[in-house]
Amino acid sequence: MTLNNDPRPWQVESSEYLHRLPWFTVRKDAVRMQNGGFIPDYFVLEYPDWINVTAVTTDGQLVLIRQYRHGLGQVSYELCAGVVDPGEDPLPAAQRELLEETGFGGGTWELLMTLSANPGTHANLTYAYLATGVTLQQAQQLESTEEITVHVVSPERALQLLESGDIMQSLHAAPLLKYLLKRAASASEPTRYF
Numbered sequence: 317m318t319l320n321n322d323p324r325p326w327q328v329e330s331s332e333y334l335h336r337l338p339w340f341t342v343r344k345d346a347v348r349m350q351n352g353g354f355i356p357d358y359f360v361l362e363y364p365d366w367i368n369v370t371a372v373t374t375d376g377q378l379v380l381i382r383q384y385r386h387g388l389g390q391v392s393y394e395l396c397a398g399v400v401d402p403g404e405d406p407l408p409a410a411q412r413e414l415l416e417e418t419g420f421g422g423g424t425w426e427l428l429m430t431l432s433a434n435p436g437t438h439a440n441l442t443y444a445y446l447a448t449g450v451t452l453q454q455a456q457q458l459e460s461t462e463e464i465t466v467h468v469v470s471p472e473r474a475l476q477l478l479e480s481g482d483i484m485q486s487l488h489a490a491p492l493l494k495y496l497l498k499r500a501a502s503a504s505e506p507t508r509y510f
Contacts, residue, residue, distance in 0.1 A: 324350045339363075343439075359437065366442040367410040368397035368488055370428060370495045371420055371450045378474045378492075379420050379450065380467045380483075388484065393467065393477050395444075395488040406443035414447065416457045418466045423449035428491050444491035471496055 326347040334342045341362040347355050371379035384391045398413035400406050407425060415421040428446040432438060458464060469477070475496055477483050483492065 326350070326355075334359075361438050363438065363440040364402070365400040365406060365440050366397060366433075366487070367400060367406050367413060368395040368442060368444050368491060369410050369414045370395055370444065370446050370491050371414055371418070371423075372446070372448045372495075373420070373468065374423075374449050374451060377468045377470060379414075379418050380469055380474065380477075381417060381464045382467060383462070383464045385484075390484075392484045393482050394485050395492060397485075397488065400443070407445065410443065410445045410447075414450070415453065417462070417464055419452050419454045419456050420450040420466075421453045422451050423447045429494060431487055431490060433487060442487050444487070446491070446495060471499060 326349050328345050328347055330346040332344050334344050343360045343362060345358045345360060347358050349355070369379075373379065379396065380393045381396055382391055382393055396414045396417045398409060398417070400409040407427075411421065411425065425445055425447050428444045431442045431444060433440075433442065456464065456466065474483075474492060478489055478493060478496075483489050
């Protein structure tokens with residue numbers, strides 16, 4: 317049901333870039349709202365689109381990675397993830413990142429969900445893919461700025477990692493949880509909530 321009084325997009329009256337680097341671009345907009353309200357300093361973070369992959373092996377195990385994240389100052393479990401290069405489609409980016417970061421590839425791919433880190437401040441999207449039937453195809457091909465270990469875990473172990481907070485990245489927890497819920501529903505397993 318759509319209501320006639322739903323909010324409409326704001327009118328941008330002016331816009332300027334305060335900082336422009338590949339990993340930190342900040343734009344300041346002056347915006348007018350539908351109700352006449354005015355926000356002179358609305359800040360937007362511009363990033364390229366991101367991808368992540370819930371990768372499931374031919375025997376039903378999940379391919380996770382562990383890496384240090386400096387913002388939180390800790391190592392945690394994550395899905396394989398990366399950046400969509402300019403002009404690149406998200407699916408090939410996801411397939412490339414999975415192969416480079418983990419050595420796993422192949423299988424059947426589908427878009428599981430599209431997410432925003434924060435639609436109030438982030439201008440990009442995250443495309444979360446499900447890759448089923450992946451196999452180990454090569455050694456990792458990490459960049460000099462990557463330190464990643466690969467961990468193949470059972471779905472039950474992945475659920476434990478979610479429950480214990482060992483998967484901190486919300487853009488990774490959401491698609492992984494969606495996969496685990498769909499898996500439980502298709503197997504007619506009783507749904508176990510946190």
